[in-house]
Amino acid sequence: MVSFWLIWLAAQTLTADFQPGWLAIGLVTLIVIAGSAYVGINLAKFKFLTLNQLLLGLLFVILALALITLPIKHHWIYPLTFLVIGVTEVAANAFISLNNISYVSQSEYGNYTNELQRLVNRVQKRDHGFYRIGKTFLRTKGDAFQTGYNGGGVFSSVLPKAVPTFFGNIGNPDGDGFVEYSNGTLVTDSLLNMKYYFQQNQLAGALSGTSILPASSNKADLADYQKISSDHWATTYKNQYALPMGYAANQQILTLKNKTTDPTQYQANWLAALTGNSQDKQLYTAENFDQVTFQNINQQTKITGAVLQKKNLLKPGKITLTFTPTTNDAYYFTFGSTVNPDNATFILNGKTLNQYKTYRNTILVSAADHAKGHQQKLTIQLSKGSLWLDNFTLYRLNTPRFQAAINQLKTQPWHLTTHTSRYFKGTITSKHAGQVLNTSIPYSQGWHATVNGHAVKTYKTIGMFTAVKLPKGNSTVTLAYWPPLLNVGLLISGGTFIILLGGWWFSRRHQ
Numbered sequence: 001m002v003s004f005w006l007i008w009l010a011a012q013t014l015t016a017d018f019q020p021g022w023l024a025i026g027l028v029t030l031i032v033i034a035g036s037a038y039v040g041i042n043l044a045k046f047k048f049l050t051l052n053q054l055l056l057g058l059l060f061v062i063l064a065l066a067l068i069t070l071p072i073k074h075h076w077i078y079p080l081t082f083l084v085i086g087v088t089e090v091a092a093n094a095f096i097s098l099n100n101i102s103y104v105s106q107s108e109y110g111n112y113t114n115e116l117q118r119l120v121n122r123v124q125k126r127d128h129g130f131y132r133i134g135k136t137f138l139r140t141k142g143d144a145f146q147t148g149y150n151g152g153g154v155f156s157s158v159l160p161k162a163v164p165t166f167f168g169n170i171g172n173p174d175g176d177g178f179v180e181y182s183n184g185t186l187v188t189d190s191l192l193n194m195k196y197y198f199q200q201n202q203l204a205g206a207l208s209g210t211s212i213l214p215a216s217s218n219k220a221d222l223a224d225y226q227k228i229s230s231d232h233w234a235t236t237y238k239n240q241y242a243l244p245m246g247y248a249a250n251q252q253i254l255t256l257k258n259k260t261t262d263p264t265q266y267q268a269n270w271l272a273a274l275t276g277n278s279q280d281k282q283l284y285t286a287e288n289f290d291q292v293t294f295q296n297i298n299q300q301t302k303i304t305g306a307v308l309q310k311k312n313l314l315k316p317g318k319i320t321l322t323f324t325p326t327t328n329d330a331y332y333f334t335f336g337s338t339v340n341p342d343n344a345t346f347i348l349n350g351k352t353l354n355q356y357k358t359y360r361n362t363i364l365v366s367a368a369d370h371a372k373g374h375q376q377k378l379t380i381q382l383s384k385g386s387l388w389l390d391n392f393t394l395y396r397l398n399t400p401r402f403q404a405a406i407n408q409l410k411t412q413p414w415h416l417t418t419h420t421s422r423y424f425k426g427t428i429t430s431k432h433a434g435q436v437l438n439t440s441i442p443y444s445q446g447w448h449a450t451v452n453g454h455a456v457k458t459y460k461t462i463g464m465f466t467a468v469k470l471p472k473g474n475s476t477v478t479l480a481y482w483p484p485l486l487n488v489g490l491l492i493s494g495g496t497f498i499i500l501l502g503g504w505w506f507s508r509r510h511q
Contacts, residue, residue: 014068016073016074017073018068018073019071019073020068020069025065025069028065029065032058032061032065036054036058039054040054048100053096056092060085060088060089063085064085067081067082067085104139108212109139111212112139112212112213112214113139113146113147115212115213115231115233115234116135116139116143116147116198116213117147118231119198119231119234119236120133120147120148120149122229122236123149123196123236124148124149127195127196129195129416130150130193130245130416130419130424131150131193131194131195131196131242131245132149132150132151132152132192132193132194132195132440133149133150133151133194133195133196133197133198134151134152134181134184134189134194134196134197134198135151135197135198135199135216136182136197136198136199136200136215136216136217136218136219136222136354137198137199137200137211137213137214137215137216137234138153138180138182138214138216138356139214140155141153141154141155141178141179141180142154142155151181152172152179152180152181152184152192152194153178153179153180153181153182154178154179155177155178156177156178157177159176159177159178159179160442162442162443162463162464163179163442163464164176164178164179165463166462166463166464167179167180167181168360168361169258169261169263169266169361169462170188170263170266170267170270170364171183171185171188171263171264171266171267171334171361171362171363171364172184172188172359172363172364173356173358173359173363174359174360174361175358175360180216180356181194182216182217182355182356183217183356183363183364183365183366184219185221185267185330185332185364185366185397186221186224186241186330186397186399186402187267187268187270187271187283187397187402188267189239189241189242190239190241190242190243190402190406191243191270191271191274191440192440193242193243193244193245193440194239194242195238195239195242196236196237196238196239197219197222197225197236197237197238197239198234198235198236198237199219199222199234199235199237200213200214200215200233200234201230201232201233201234201235211233212233213233213234215354216354216355216356217354217355217356217365217366218348218353218354218355218365218366218367219366220330220331220366220367220368220369220371221330221366221369222237222369223369223370224241224330224369224370224399225237225238225239225240226238226239226240241402241403241406243406243409243410243413243440244410244413244414244416245414245416245424245439245440245441246413246414246416246424246426246428246437246438246439246440246441246477247409247410247412247413247414247428247437247438248409248412248414248428248429248430248431248435248436248437248438248470249273249274249275249409249435249436249437249438249467250273250274250275250276250435250436251434251435251436251469252272252273252274252276253273253274253436253438253461253462253467254436254459254461254467256269256270256273256461256462258270258273258462261361261362262334262362262391263334263361263362263363263364264283264284264332264334264364264395265281265284267283267284268280268281268282268283268284269281270462271283271402271405274405274409274438275405275408275409277405277408279401280401280405282398282401283397283398283401283402284332284395284396284397284398285395285396285398286393286394286395287323287331287394287395287396288323288394289303289321289322289323289394290322290323290324290375291320291321291322292319292320292321292322293319293320294308294318294319295316295317295318295319295320296310296311296312296315296316296317296318297309297310297311297317297318297319297382298311303321303389303392304389304391304392304393305388305389305390305391305392306388306389306392307386307387307388307389308380308382308386308387308388308389309385309386310382310385310386313385316381316382317381317382318379318380318381318382319379319380320377320378320379320380321377321378321379321380322375322376322377322378323375323376323394324373324374324375324376325368325371325372325373325374325376325396326372326373327372327396327399328369328370328371328372328399329369329396329397329398329399330366330368330369330396330397330399331366331367331368331369331371331376331394331395331396331397332364332365332366332367332394332395332397333364333365333367333378333392333393333394333395334362334363334364334365334391334392334393334395335355335359335362335363335365335390335391335392336362336388336389336390336391336392337359337360337361337362337390338387338388338389338390339387339388339389339390339391339392340355340357340358340359341355341357342357342383343382343383343384343387344380344381344382344383344387345380345381345383346378346379346380347378347379347380347381348367348376348377348378348379349376349377350377353365353378362390362391364395367394411431412428412429412430412431412435413428414426414427414428414437414439414477415427415428422480422481422482423478423479423480423481424441424478424479424480425476425477425478425479426476426477427474427475427476427477428470428474428475428477429473429474429475430470430471430472430473430475431472432472433471433472434469435470435472436459436467436468436469436470437467437468437469437470437477438461438465438467439465439466439467439468439479440465441465441466441479442464442465442466443458443460443461443464443465443466444466444481444484445484446481446482446483446484447466447479447480447481448479448480448481448482449466449468449477449478449479449480450477450478451468451469451470451471451475451476451477452471452475452476453476456468456469457469458479466479
């Protein structure tokens with residue numbers, strides 16, 4: 001507003017007959033000299049400025065003042081010179097400002113984006129269905145928007161509260177304005193339609209430890225997925241457990257009140273409500289560590305919830321935990337909000353445990369999969385004098401039970417015949433009365449559903465997704481999105497236009 005006001009004042013003042021008096025010229029010159037001197041003397045306080053920028057800005061001010069005072073305003077050279085000075089100043093300002101706020105170099109940005117785009121194009125070329133893609137690396141939470149795929153991370157100042165709440169409940173990083181699907185499990189990957197996964201490759205030799213794809217998570221459970229392609233930088237996996245975007249499920253999902261703060265139990269309750277099988281609530285089992293050793297840390301008899309204190313603050317302090325999987329199931333750690341990379345360094349089997357840094361709820365970290373009989377070692381080195389092991393637990397996923405539940409839900413898919421960003425149509429067969437079409441489409445009042453051509457009510461499941469009740473037998477179901485209150489907005493705008501047009505017509509006729 002202030003910038004516009006100043007430009008408007010300048011436009012009103014700089015007319016062809018404008019000729020400032022000597023008093024005005026002297027006053028402006030004095031203000032410019034005083035302001036420039038103050039900035040130059042206190043340049044250290046202006047972290048966004050350098051001496052060269054100050055001198056360059058001063059040069060443009062001097063040129064502008066000189067041009068305004070010269071009696072050449074009626075000559076063609078005056079507007080041309082004014083245009084050259086203005087365009088040059090604006091271009092220099094834009095160039096310097098953009099370079100000052102640049103977070104990454106062009107090569108760092110371009111190489112990452114080009115590789116991710118190649119991976120996405122390769123998958124979309126072979127699969128034209130509707131699905132989501134996960135990945136174990138990250139540049140920004142807007143990667144999916146930028147390269148055109150359905151992902152699990154987003155940054156938005158208008159993010160509905162239900163979205164970060166849901167992500168926090170299932171053990172993934174969340175904030176008021178962002179979510180990042182960096183800590184998916186076999187369960188959430190399946191229920192959220194994560195059909196493909198990208199993982200950065202570990203380079204060997206002289207390039208060891210370098211990658212254009214910065215790691216954001218550890219995902220040992222990719223061992224359960226099918227490797228379908230690989231290039232120099234990344235490998236693509238296909239998740240054979242991924243459910244379709246919609247499928248017939250038990251009506252218990254409509255009444256589920258999932259209030260637990262334990263992400264493993266939240267996932268188990270969610271799956272059990274979909275299958276109607278109460279045994280699925282015991283999907284995860286807490287496991288004990290085989291051995292725990294302390295170095296420069298007071299001994300603890302209980303790990304979960306323990307507060308680790310350094311004995312000598314000047315020396316490194318670390319705790320080493322080992323466990324040996326007795327099955328080929330997937331194993332996960334839970335990390336509370338205090339168990340984060342700012343407070344400690346995590347080393348799993350000699351390699352840094354990659355993890356997205358910002359999270360305010362308990363997250364799930366993939367620890368091992370298909371590792372029966374192989375010892376796993378986690379070392380936690382304190383970065384500060386103490387560390388609270390908030391909600392730090394080892395869990396084992398009952399993979400056979402998980403597979404049985406997913407196979408049950410896969411038997412009644414929603415076969416999409418048409419799909420766009422806001423319209424879905426398909427057929428589904430409900431084998432039992434009282435089933436619902438459960439989808440992984442985030443709920444909104446803008447979604448309108450029909451079953452066999454008749455409008456029906458949409459329901460919100462676990463505070464996040466959209467569901468529709470189904471009759472027994474074959475059904476054709478559509479979901480179409482139309483922004484809430486858009487019709488009212490169109491009506492108001494249309495009515496206003498008609499009134500203005502009528503007023504104009506009446507005024508013209510009266511004249």
